[in-house]
Amino acid sequence: MSRPVTDGQATDSEPDSRPDTALSPYCRARDVLDRVGDKWSVYVITLLGDGTKRFSELKRDIHVITQRMLTVTLRGLERDGLINRTVYPVYPARVEYSLTPLGASLLDTLRALLTWSVDHVDRIDEARQHYDDAVGTDR
Amino acid sequence: MSRPVTDGQATDSEPDSRPDTALSPYCRARDVLDRVGDKWSVYVITLLGDGTKRFSELKRDIHVITQRMLTVTLRGLERDGLINRTVYPVYPARVEYSLTPLGASLLDTLRALLTWSVDHVDRIDEARQHYDDAVGTDR
DNA sequence: CAGAATCCGCGCGGATACTG
DNA sequence: CAGTATCCGCGCGGATTCTG
16 A cells, blocks of 8 residues: 655664654644644633633633533643643532643733734735635636 | 632523633634644644755654655645745645744743643553553542 | 545533532 | 533535646
8 A cells, every 4th residue: 555654764874854753743742733733721720811710710711611621621731731621529529720830831822823814914914805805706 | 810710690681691701812812722633734834943844754754654644634724824824836846844933832841841841751551551451440 | 746525533611400 | 610421514625636
């Protein structure tokens, strides 16, 4: 069938500009980028950037999210070591979430991306409409 | 500081209006974050950050991508106004792609995110294994 | 060379109902 | 309050085939 995807440098007689060497790290980095691609992860992280919050606080702040998706999102972030989950053995249950140092180290970059997105979303929408109009007439 | 997002339902009759002040921009920004969530968009943008490239060059550089996904990815980026598509009326066809100023303005932020991802993917993998192990025993 | 078109599996995410 | 469990539609992305 198809030959094995050996993206290692193998015999690197090439001095530079071997794109394969740049692809492998990217494939691994996709695991992190997929978190950004999650619908709610970025928002949860930025909210926790303001400080520790309870489950119900996060739920109220986002409020359009379902309980299930909030749980799933928090589990994913906890699994990745980006947030802490603290359960208080009381009734009713009380669970608090906060950023780990790892999660906090992502905060600045995430905010930068979010800022860029908010700043340019109008231009992007404009570009999309322009593109979609051209599709109808030109093509 | 902790701002009072929950200012109560002083003015009623609006089903969902109060806490949206912080959520609405995020919902719109999701359009941009979804691009980052795309499997190949980030890599294509960073590649074009080095300069104009032909379709076949991008295909060769990524080489694990299918022709279809490269086309789909490039269409999406073009539609968002992030890249230019230049067709040369020759045979065989020759098409070149390059970043628009808008796309170039995203480059730094994207590189920062990519750098963070590459730098911390090992720690994240470690956290995942630790989490998965705890699931088997603890819970 | 640079695509368009078609088919399809799988996983994300929403809706809903139930529980310690 | 903070989940868990189940069902399900839809879209992403891969494989394949055909074309200007």
